[in-house]
Amino acid sequence: MNNSRDDELMEALLKKVSSDYIKKESAAIDAETAEKHDFGKAFDKDMDKLVKKMSTKKRFSNAGRYAAGAVAAVLVFAVVNPNIATAYKQKFLNIFRHEEGGFIQTDYFSANVEYPIEKFPEEFGNIYAPSALPSGYSVKDIKSGAGFYSIIYERNGTELEFRCINSDRRTSIVDNENHENKKVRLKAGEGLYTYGENDAMLQWETDEYGFSLYGHDLSESDYIKTADSVALVTEDKK
Amino acid sequence: MLLFLILPSEKDEADFAEIFEKYKYKVYSAAYGILQDRQYAEDAASETFYKIAKYYDRIKKIPKDELAYYVTAIAKNTAIDMQAKINKRADVLTDKTDFEDMKAVGGIDRFVSRELYECIDKLPEKQKAMLLYKYGYGFTVKEIAGMLSEKENTVKVNIQRAKNKLARLLRGEKDE
Numbered sequence: 001m002n003n004s005r006d007d008e009l010m011e012a013l014l015k016k017v018s019s020d021y022i023k024k025e026s027a028a029i030d031a032e033t034a035e036k037h038d039f040g041k042a043f044d045k046d047m048d049k050l051v052k053k054m055s056t057k058k059r060f061s062n063a064g065r066y067a068a069g070a071v072a073a074v075l076v077f078a079v080v081n082p083n084i085a086t087a088y089k090q091k092f093l094n095i096f097r098h099e100e101g102g103f104i105q106t107d108y109f110s111a112n113v114e115y116p117i118e119k120f121p122e123e124f125g126n127i128y129a130p131s132a133l134p135s136g137y138s139v140k141d142i143k144s145g146a147g148f149y150s151i152i153y154e155r156n157g158t159e160l161e162f163r164c165i166n167s168d169r170r171t172s173i174v175d176n177e178n179h180e181n182k183k184v185r186l187k188a189g190e191g192l193y194t195y196g197e198n199d200a201m202l203q204w205e206t207d208e209y210g211f212s213l214y215g216h217d218l219s220e221s222d223y224i225k226t227a228d229s230v231a232l233v234t235e236d237k238k
Numbered sequence: 239m240l241l242f243l244i245l246p247s248e249k250d251e252a253d254f255a256e257i258f259e260k261y262k263y264k265v266y267s268a269a270y271g272i273l274q275d276r277q278y279a280e281d282a283a284s285e286t287f288y289k290i291a292k293y294y295d296r297i298k299k300i301p302k303d304e305l306a307y308y309v310t311a312i313a314k315n316t317a318i319d320m321q322a323k324i325n326k327r328a329d330v331l332t333d334k335t336d337f338e339d340m341k342a343v344g345g346i347d348r349f350v351s352r353e354l355y356e357c358i359d360k361l362p363e364k365q366k367a368m369l370l371y372k373y374g375y376g377f378t379v380k381e382i383a384g385m386l387s388e389k390e391n392t393v394k395v396n397i398q399r400a401k402n403k404l405a406r407l408l409r410g411e412k413d414e
Contacts, residue, residue, distance in 0.1 A: 010401070011373075017354045018374030022307045029306035034263035037270075043280045047258060047287060054254035054291055125380050207387050 120149050126208065128164055132229035134222045160215035162226075184220070187228045193220060202227055254294055257305065258287060264306070265313040272317035278324070282317040289316070293385055300375060308375065311367040315386050318363060357407040365400040368393050 039047075119142040120127050129151055136155040143150045147166040152159055179196040188211075191204035201214045202223040211230060213223050262283065269282035289312055290297055300308055358366060367386060371377045379397075383390040 010405075013354060014369070014373040014401070014404075017358065018370045018372075021355055021358055022304050022370055022374040026304050026306035026308075029264060029310055030303070032264070034267045037263055037266050037276075039262075039266070039283075040277070040280055043284055046284055047262070050287060050291055051255045051258055054294060208384060 120144065124149060124164065124166070124209075126232055128209065128211070128230050128232055130162055130213075130226045130229045131231045133160075133226060134218060158216050160213065160218065160226075162230075163212045163214070165210040165212070184224060186224060188230075191224075191227060193223065195220070254291065254298075257290065257297075257309065261306070261309045262287075264310060268310045268313040269317040269320075272314060272321055273324075278320060279317070282313060282320050285316050285320075286313040289385055289387075293381065296377070296381060304375075307370065311363075311370070312385060314363050315367055319387060354404060357404045360407065361400050361403060365396050365403070368396050369400040372397055 121144040127149075133153060134155070137153040137160055138155070139151060140154040140159065141152045143152065148163055150161050150163045152161050154160070179194045179200075181192060181194050184191045184193045184202070186204050188204050188206050191202050194201045194203070199214065199216050200218065200220070200223060201212055203210070203212045204227060205211065211227070213226055215223070265286050266279055266283045269286070270276070270279035273279050273282060286309070290309065297305075297308065358369065361369065364386070368382055368388075371382045371385065372379070377385070379390050379393050382388075383393045386393070388396075
């Protein structure tokens with residue numbers, strides 16, 4: 001009983017003291033004048049790109065909120081008319097779809113397949129998926145196992161698998177006998193492209209997860225474009 | 239009414255470009271203090287801002303007057319990790335479990351927060367950041383793990399260690 005009370009007090013005290021500490025430290029840091037540093041060109045270029053990207057993201061985020069407002073208005077209207085609600089549900093998933101070159105730009109999934117978000121494992125708070133796929137592919141299934149989930153896409157009976165692996169449990173076995181390996185440059189960093197006569201795999205990683213794409217009948221450029229399109233679908237699913 | 243509720247609200251949100259401009263020299267300076275190398279410090283500064291960008295949706299909710307500690311702590315911890323890699327040693331943090339003695343914070347209410355404040359100051363940089371991110375900013379273990387490039391378990395263990403250490407320090411025991 002006492003231990004429990006002590007724990008509660010400790011937690012409360014920690015919150016209070018941590019908050020005070022942060023305020024004081026932040027004030028002290030803000031008050032300091034940092035010596036100016038002449039950053040290298042690479043740093044300036046890199047940061048310039050990042051700042052621009054973040055500012056674009058903010059604009060899109062705001063645009064998304066306004067769009068959400070419009071969608072909400074439609075939903076309110078649809079409540080009155082169930083037929084509209086049904087039609088809206090069917091079409092909602094394709095709302096962002098448009099053709100661009102040989103690729104279908106989608107909002108995290110392809111074609112007329114509902115995205116069964118409940119199939120993703122709970123341990124993955126952040127769900128990532130390709131936002132662009134080679135033409136013709138659509139979601140066939142989502143599978144998960146210990147430390148990974150896979151989205152299986154299909155085109156004319158040929159599968160393409162996107163896999164996201166928890167970084168704690170990442171292991172990769174590469175067949176050196178029948179496949180060639182090469183390093184490729186991706187937006188997320190360096191990737192390992194392993195290719196053979198009938199199949200190929202592209203693997204890469206971030207601080208958070210390991211990713212792979214495994215398929216057939218696709219070019220190296222298809223794999224790279226798909227990998228570069230991987231985006232956060234939902235955050236903190238838990 | 240519904241439309242009104244979901245329109246963008248940017249009033250108190252710190253702008254990323256503003257954060258970058260305000261803290262770029264401080265972030266560099268914090269990293270340089272640990273790495274003592276211009277290039278490495280720039281790399282650490284760059285990585286710091288990428289981390290901030292990654293968690294920007296969460297970070298922009300931090301009040302502006304509490305942001306400085308968050309930013310410099312990320313920079314210091316990134317530099318510490320980088321230093322560990324440079325030195326080819328990975329012993330900055332280990333995953334050894336250390337759950338002993340957690341319940342032994344007897345009579346904690348007799349201590350004043352000033353002593354706890356001083357004890358926090360004595361914690362290793364990484365443990366301090368993890369503890370403050372959790373209790374001061376209210377981040378989840380998962381978020382802290384992502385922000386500090388650590389495994390969730392490592393964060394949990396280190397927060398626990400920090401709490402154990404604080405309890406020991408508060409009891410006036412010597413730190414191990």
